[in-house]
Amino acid sequence: MTEVLIKPSKVLVVDDDITARILAQQALTLDGFKVYEATDGLNALERFQEVHPDIVILDIEMPELNGYEVCRQIRQLPFGKRVPILMATGFNDMSSVNRAYDAGATDFVTKPFNWKVLGQRLRYMIRASVVGEELNELKKSERRLANAQRIAKLGNWEWDVTSNELYWSDHLFELLNSKRGKIQPSLTAFFESIPEIDHFKVRYWFNRIVNGKPNAADSIHHRIIVNDDHRIVKHQIEAEFDEDGELVLLSGAVLDVTELRQAQDKILELASYDALTGLHNRSVFSSAVDRAIKRAQKFNHTGAVLFLDLDNFKRINDTFGHGVGDLLLKVVAKRLTKSARANDRNDNGESNSEAHLISRFGGDEFTILIPHVKDASEAKVIADRILDNIGRRVSLAGHELVITPSIGIALFPQDGTEVESLLKNVDAAMYHVKHGGKNSYEMFAHSMNIVSKRRLQIEAHLRHAIDNKELYLVYQPQISLHSGKIIGVEALLRWDSPLLGAVSPVEFIPVAEETGLITPIGEWVLFEACQQAQVWRDEALPPVRMAVNLSVRQFARQNLESVVQSTLLKTGLPVRYLELEITENMLMDDVEGSVDTLHRLKDLGVCLAIDDFGTGYSSLSYLKRFPIDRLKIDRSFITHVTTNTEDASVTQAIIAVAHSLGLSVTAEGVESADQLAFLNENKCEEVQGYYFSKPVSANDIKRLLIVNQGLPDS
Incomplete structure (x- = not known):
């Protein structure tokens, strides 16, 4: 006997998110589907006409043509009128649902997908689509009826009221666990197969159709008894009346939906957990x-x-x-x-x-x-x-x-x-x-709402802070313990809002990070700092290194080195005078990506430092892989370095590890002579903190550089 190979159903996945497409490709392929992809709306229309998919999973939020418009255009294509379309979105509101159905969607689902359930749902939609389409063709030809029976495994019957002849298809006999000749087709025989719990409901429905009652439903779900077991069927009837309104023909189709109903119940269960x-x-x-x-x-x-x-x-x-x-x-x-x-x-x-x-x-x-x-x-x-x-x-x-x-x-x-x-x-x-x-x-x-309101105010005003020239930089000197001279400065961002007043970086930096505003702000800081460093050089002041902090979003950008290179070219600052500071937690979020990014920056000639070292989760094995020049010890260790043995030990260990790796060390937050003496004794190369100077304006730094200020008397 020749084996019949069933071709896998074709699914067209339309999503501009590559991760979503990869997940769909993997999950649905494993589930037996043939998966095709489209990257945007225009590509979706092209791919649809190329592959003629059995079903479409269509994302709503896409550039150029959104999912609603793509759905409308698919429905206008000859092959696209009956193909099931499952629209997907991250939003879960009735407005999105209504728009999806208005556009012609078959069904609607919210992200993220439950992949275990999605495959069953797609099969159900494809099968339901096929069944519905074939049922509409029943009266047109015996060939299409045979196909409907073969594909959908449904039984059908026809009652010629004039001649009182009743026909049952072979599959209807099978549904009732019988064969031709074993029982005589009759309405009585069929109703005897319906359990008592559904008997009245089905009789009432049948009589309304026979009597031509308005608004009588053309289909119903009910049970039938097969081998002392209950099966669930979808029963559909079409009635034909003559010119006098007399019933002449009833055509019915009976589809065993037991497994589909069980699958639906399972889907509902899985959808709840x-x-x-x-x-x-x-x-x-x-x-x-x-x-x-x-x-x-x-x-x-x-x-x-x-x-x-x-x-x-x-x-x-x-x-x-x-x-x-x-x-x-x-x-x-x-x-x-x-x-x-x-x-x-x-x-x-x-x-x-x-x-x-x-x-x-x-x-x-x-x-x-x-x-x-x-x-x-x-x-x-x-x-x-x-x-x-x-x-x-x-x-x-x-x-x-x-x-x-x-x-x-x-x-x-x-x-x-x-x-x-x-x-x-x-x-x-x-x-x-x-x-x-x-x-x-x-x-x-409820006071937390005040905090939330304050955050919203900060976000609203921060969006215009650059254009309104409300942001500015201050600089804190970095001192060499060997020479006592200023060898660098760290650029620090400040914001003075006309409406909110002076806003602390502790308040506005997290808001900038969360909203993405940190990207344009960070680029502005980089440019301003480099430009100021070049101004000092043009004024023939002693050369100093300009340290600029990078945000998480800046560091994660693929074109970071291009931004840095472009800034240096625009300002004219030699690359050796720029140092970029990255926190160790930023590096550990994606170690492999961090190594690659740092090497690209290092190839430019930029100095690299790890800021707030000691507060994160990096290990020595990872540290050896990072092409960095300097570690900056977090001020939380320096504050109690002379009074807390644990902080002293951590500080000594950081200095020792840095030196073993050929790195120099800068201690932040130095505020006393005792702290300075401890750091000097443990061979720390550089320090910064209020003991020397708080963050000051560019003009104040200029004055300090003119007198070439060294270490204060201790």
């Missing part, structure tokens, strides 16, 4: 919070929501790989479940564990819903248990790891009467913990 941790997902959690808020308002009680984010999880993920990161998330989920449910009893001493809903909200974020608490102290007890349990050391894949959480707590309905406002407030509380040292919890306070 996070595949990795088994916890509820964000959608389920948000719905549960909405119901809990309404109950709390109705019965006048209080509930709580905890929002948890893992500290430094990205660094662990990048350092040890996503496999270890996933294992860690599973461990956290188990510990979180234990923490949230342990010792929770009601007034009768019975377990109250089901009341607490725990979810993985996304990435390394987790949430807990406590529908009923007496007061805030109950939520704090759970938060304390979470800190204790999650913070314990864990061994994964041969690695000893420690992860800590930052937890925000909000009560409802007092901290929010809607899901969106409540989650916004609990996120603000968690954010407060993050910026206050991490590994702790904080109750939401």
Whole structure:
């Protein structure tokens, strides 16, 4: 017997995000699909006409032609009228859903995808599309009817009312577990196959169609009995009437959708849970919070929501790989479940564990819903248990790891009467913990909204700070301990807003980082600093090295060396007078990428320094790979270097490691003669700090250079 090869279904994935396309290619290929890709809207229309896909996954947010327009144009193509189109977006709002369906989408899904579910969903859409198309062709030809039976595995029947002849297809006999000749086709025989629970419903539906009742549905789902088992079928009927309104013909199709219904149920189940941790997902959690808020308002009680984010999880993920990161998330989920449910009893001493809903909200974020608490102290007890349990050391894949959480707590309905406002407030509380040292919890306070409002004000005004000439630089001298002379300065950014006043870098730099404004601001700082260094050279002042800090976003840019080279050419500053400072945490976020970037900068001839050294997570093995010139010891060690033996030991170790690698050392935050003596004794090459000078204007630096100021008397 010749084996019939079934060709894999063709899927066209349209997304301008290469990562999304790669993930789709890998997941759907493994699931048996033939995957084609399109990088944008125009490319999608070309590829669609080339490959004639069975289904399209279409991203909404794309340059030039967005997903809505692409969908409309596909529907205008001859082959594109019936092809299922699944539109995808990161937004989850009714406006996006309505626009998608108005554009002609078959269905709508939000990102990120659940890959385990997506393959089943695509098959269901393709199969449903094929079934629907073939059902519409039933009356046109026997050939198309045969194809519909073969492809869709459906049975059909036809009743000529005039002659009272009733026809059953072969597959309808099979659906009823019978054969031709075994039973005589009749309406009675068919209704006898329907279980009592559905019998009245199907009879009522059938009679309405027969009697030509308006608005009678043309299809229904019901059960049939097959070998003492229930199967689910989709039953569709079309009625034909003569000119006098008398019924002359009934045509029906019966599709066994048992497996499809089971798959749908499984999809719904999977759609409610996070595949990795088994916890509820964000959608389920948000719905549960909405119901809990309404109950709390109705019965006048209080509930709580905890929002948890893992500290430094990205660094662990990048350092040890996503496999270890996933294992860690599973461990956290188990510990979180234990923490949230342990010792929770009601007034009768019975377990109250089901009341607490725990979810993985996304990435390394987790949430807990406590529908009923007496007061805030109950939520704090759970938060304390979470800190204790999650913070314990864990061994994964041969690695000893420690992860800590930052937890925000909000009560409802007092901290929010809607899901969106409540989650916004609990996120603000968690954010407060993050910026206050991490590994702790904080109750939401309405004063945090003041902080949020201040942040929004900063963001709004910062967007115009460069154009309005509100930003300026100050410079802090760097002194050679060998010569006592100024050999360099560090450029430091300041902002004086006409409306907000003097805004601390501690406030506005994080906002600039988060919003992406740091990129144009960073380029402005680089240009201004290099230009000022060249001005001093033109004035024949003693040459000094200009140190400029790079932001995370600047360092991650692929064209960083081009920006640096262009700035040096525009300002005329020789490359040997520019030093770029990078924090060690920035380097460790992507070690391989950092090595490559540093080498490209080094090829230009730029000096490179690691700033705030000692506060991050780099190791000696990584440090040896970085082509750097200098380590800068963080001021937190220098402050207590003469009074704290641990800080003294760390400082000595950093100097020793640097010298062993052929690097020089600059100590920041030097404020006393004792600190200076300690650094001198331990062969530190350079220092900067208030003991010599606070950050000052360019004119003040000029005066210092003119007198060639050395070390002050001690």
